[in-house]
Amino acid sequence: MRNIIAFPLLGLAVILQSSIVSQVKLISGYADLLLLMLAAWALQERVKSAWHWAVVACVLVGFVSSMPWPVVAVGYLGVIFLAQILQRRVWQAPLLAMFSVIFIGTIFIHILSFVALRVLGTPFSFADVIGLITLPSLLLNMLFSIPIYALMRDLSRWVYPFEEYE
Amino acid sequence: MNSRSLQTTIIFLVVGGILALALGGFFGSASRQFGSVLIDAQTWFSSRFLGLQDFITAPRDIVSLRTRNAELETQVSQLQAQVIELQQRVNETEILAALVDFSRSNPESTYKAAAVIGRDPSPFLHYIIINRGSNDDIRRGMPVVTNQGLVGRVDAVIADAARVQLITDPASAVNVYLQNADTSAVAFGSVTGDVSLDMISQNTTVESGDLILTSGLGGGFPSDLIIGQVVTMRTLEFELFQQATVQPAVDFTRLEIVLVITNFRPVDITPLEPLPSP
Numbered sequence: 104m105r106n107i108i109a110f111p112l113l114g115l116a117v118i119l120q121s122s123i124v125s126q127v128k129l130i131s132g133y134a135d136l137l138l139l140m141l142a143a144w145a146l147q148e149r150v151k152s153a154w155h156w157a158v159v160a161c162v163l164v165g166f167v168s169s170m171p172w173p174v175v176a177v178g179y180l181g182v183i184f185l186a187q188i189l190q191r192r193v194w195q196a197p198l199l200a201m202f203s204v205i206f207i208g209t210i211f212i213h214i215l216s217f218v219a220l221r222v223l224g225t226p227f228s229f230a231d232v233i234g235l236i237t238l239p240s241l242l243l244n245m246l247f248s249i250p251i252y253a254l255m256r257d258l259s260r261w262v263y264p265f266e267e268y269e
Numbered sequence: 270m271n272s273r274s275l276q277t278t279i280i281f282l283v284v285g286g287i288l289a290l291a292l293g294g295f296f297g298s299a300s301r302q303f304g305s306v307l308i309d310a311q312t313w314f315s316s317r318f319l320g321l322q323d324f325i326t327a328p329r330d331i332v333s334l335r336t337r338n339a340e341l342e343t344q345v346s347q348l349q350a351q352v353i354e355l356q357q358r359v360n361e362t363e364i365l366a367a368l369v370d371f372s373r374s375n376p377e378s379t380y381k382a383a384a385v386i387g388r389d390p391s392p393f394l395h396y397i398i399i400n401r402g403s404n405d406d407i408r409r410g411m412p413v414v415t416n417q418g419l420v421g422r423v424d425a426v427i428a429d430a431a432r433v434q435l436i437t438d439p440a441s442a443v444n445v446y447l448q449n450a451d452t453s454a455v456a457f458g459s460v461t462g463d464v465s466l467d468m469i470s471q472n473t474t475v476e477s478g479d480l481i482l483t484s485g486l487g488g489g490f491p492s493d494l495i496i497g498q499v500v501t502m503r504t505l506e507f508e509l510f511q512q513a514t515v516q517p518a519v520d521f522t523r524l525e526i527v528l529v530i531t532n533f534r535p536v537d538i539t540p541l542e543p544l545p546s547p
Contacts (some may be wrong), residue, residue, distance in 0.1 A: 105366045117390065118387070119391070119396065121386075121390055122386065125387070125388040125392075128392075131460060131462065132392050133392050135390070137390070147492070155513075156293050167387070167390060167398070168390045168391050168394070169389055169394050169396050169424060169434070170394060171392075213393075216391060216393050217393070220439070223440075224440070225439045225459070227393075227439060231460045232393075235392065235461055236392050239366055240392055
């Protein structure tokens with residue numbers, strides 16, 4: 104039942120992403136708060152609702168962003184898939200798993216966005232995208248991944264109390 | 270009168286006489302010496318008393334001073350918050366005053382002011398979100414400007430908000446007119462948020478500083494809206510057209526309030542475009 108917090112929390116994250124995080128630029132890139140939250144949430148051992156959270160995030164971001172919604176959906180659901188695979192394999196080092204998911208997830212979403220926008224006719228240079236958007240965004244995502252992971256770990260303990268988990 | 274009262278009367282008369290003589294200045298040097306001794310003694314007692322008073326009352330003063338200091342610090346922080354709020358209001362008022370001047374100087378258009386409340390979550394796209402939507406008669410395709418020049422056009426609308434594609438977006442293309450060179454071109458956005466010109470004829474001479482205005486061709490934007498100025502030209506003999514980099518008139522990083530031109534309806538020329546031959 105406490106999973107309902109996904110709606111206000113992800114809604115707040117979209118508002119913060121749109122109004123604040125998108126203004127904190129490094130060259131032309133900025134952090135992806137939703138990606139960080141979803142990855143951190145999916146990596147928590149107790150969490151069983153990562154796919155639901157990803158769908159809510161896709162709907163919210165698809166509503167706000169001009170990015171085609173299939174790109175957002177495939178990107179975020181792909182990150183959840185990756186996080187769950189890594190969570191089972193690298194469960195003893197959660198931060199390492201978080202860094203890996205963020206690294207691969209950021210590159211995956213950016214390649215997906217690049218390909219989709221190129222197909223739709225937007226003239227992008229691959230070198231510009233890598234140098235000006237992807238690498239700065241990757242650095243910012245890595246920087247923010249530790250505090251976001253800690254926040255989501257505490258949240259998972261509240262949503263899935265120990266008794267219920269046992 | 271007995272002898273005792275007579276004695277008292279005589280003493281009073283003598284003392285009174287001495288005082289009268291002293292006040293009359295008849296005991297000049299003697300009264301000065303006497304006075305200085307009195308003043309020294311007075312000063313000594315007074316300074317010692319004040320020192321003692323300070324020693325006794327000082328702790329109480331520190332407590333009251335600390336209380337007063339805390340009160341004043343609270344007051345200062347409240348005033349600082351008020352100053353920040355007032356500065357924000359002054360900034361908003363300045364922006365609104367500039368926009369009002371702009372709308373007065375361009376009376377052919379009707380405007381609706383809107384605040385910028387967000388940006389696109391994706392770093393690939395240059396869009397802003399404004400707090401006016403279909404409830405305020407905002408429609409898709411309407412041009413968005415500031416007093417400095419063209420910002421972009423409305424891309425999507427919901428009841429109380431709209432998404433605006435900036436002219437710096439990589440997918441944006443605006444037909445423009447170079448005023449000094451008397452020629453047309455197309456302004457494109459880019460990933461970095463820079464604006465560049467393309468499709469400038471090789472026969473045209475364009476110089477840095479030339480003013481760029483919307484041409485109105487294609488029906489997407491009204492004519493004569495300022496885009497910016499030419500910064501540098503790139504001319505290569507083997508290419509069909511010249512290119513130029515542009516300094517936009519609008520500072521897209523500090524957009525706070527914009528104007529939507531509500532009496533402009535974009536023309537959809539898609540049916541008039543020739544179909545590709547098989």
